[in-house]
Amino acid sequence: MKASETNTATTGTLRVLDIGALRGPLLVFGGVYSNLQALERMMAIAEELGIPPAQIICTGDVVGYCADPEEVVQKVRDWGIHCIAGNVELQLREGEEDCGCDFNDGSRCDIFSRQWYPYAQSVLSAEAIAWMHTLPHHLKFNYADRQAYVVHGAYDQVSGYVFASTPWEQKAEQLAEVQADMLLGGHCGLPFHSVQDDKYWLNPGVIGMPANDATTRVWYMLLNDKDGLHFEHHSFEYDQAEAARRMRAKRLPEAYALTLETGLWDNCEILPAEETALQGKAITF
Numbered sequence: 001m002k003a004s005e006t007n008t009a010t011t012g013t014l015r016v017l018d019i020g021a022l023r024g025p026l027l028v029f030g031g032v033y034s035n036l037q038a039l040e041r042m043m044a045i046a047e048e049l050g051i052p053p054a055q056i057i058c059t060g061d062v063v064g065y066c067a068d069p070e071e072v073v074q075k076v077r078d079w080g081i082h083c084i085a086g087n088v089e090l091q092l093r094e095g096e097e098d099c100g101c102d103f104n105d106g107s108r109c110d111i112f113s114r115q116w117y118p119y120a121q122s123v124l125s126a127e128a129i130a131w132m133h134t135l136p137h138h139l140k141f142n143y144a145d146r147q148a149y150v151v152h153g154a155y156d157q158v159s160g161y162v163f164a165s166t167p168w169e170q171k172a173e174q175l176a177e178v179q180a181d182m183l184l185g186g187h188c189g190l191p192f193h194s195v196q197d198d199k200y201w202l203n204p205g206v207i208g209m210p211a212n213d214a215t216t217r218v219w220y221m222l223l224n225d226k227d228g229l230h231f232e233h234h235s236f237e238y239d240q241a242e243a244a245r246r247m248r249a250k251r252l253p254e255a256y257a258l259t260l261e262t263g264l265w266d267n268c269e270i271l272p273a274e275e276t277a278l279q280g281k282a283i284t285f
Helices: 036-049 069-079 087-093 108-123 126-133 168-177 240-249 254-262
Strands: 007-011 014-021 026-029 056-058 138-143 146-150 182-184 192-196 199-203 218-224 230-236
Parallel strands (some): 182 199
């Protein structure tokens, strides 16, 4: 199959888009979370690196906590990159009443979602929702002589949380399920990689919120197929002060505006003990 050709298959209720063979540098990111300032900086970095839209992958949750869901959706759509639906896009396009994040009822994350999710629903255009309906659940492609597969959370659950501390056996089961050598995921909000037996589970992190390390930087990944498969985690700063200001102007959760400014999550409700213990500690790769 030529790189410009695509096939779409539906497995059960999952729409899987085969984008063929990709060659050369790839840029992978996720979790824009309606953060327009972070997205604009990500787009500028891609241009500076000379990476075209056909070589860029987003792992979903284009919409989320921040102030500009409509503007972000339009920019991602017009950019023409490969993008899958996160749980937020799936819920929005079906007109559901919550974000589908699987937060515990009554938790702080759950309470905050009752503010930002209805706000996003109220400002998104019919055109934006129509675009969400075009997004596949998963992508697959060939890269560096390996079969790659892209999910949002986990293969069998869009809102499933997979972390660095998640046992390799669980990751290996999902890799085997999709017959892939490399799986690119998102959702958990933290960048990491797990590699065993020439199998890869890679998470670029998110660009819409910092990674709970007490810095305001956000994360993405670069992959290269020159002389085999290579990957690198990268971070960048952006105008987080403006993003926080815009959140406050829209009366969105103050806790998330503070996270943009401090680099610390309001809570660690979704995190395993290993990741909770790393709060406020510098991320190094």
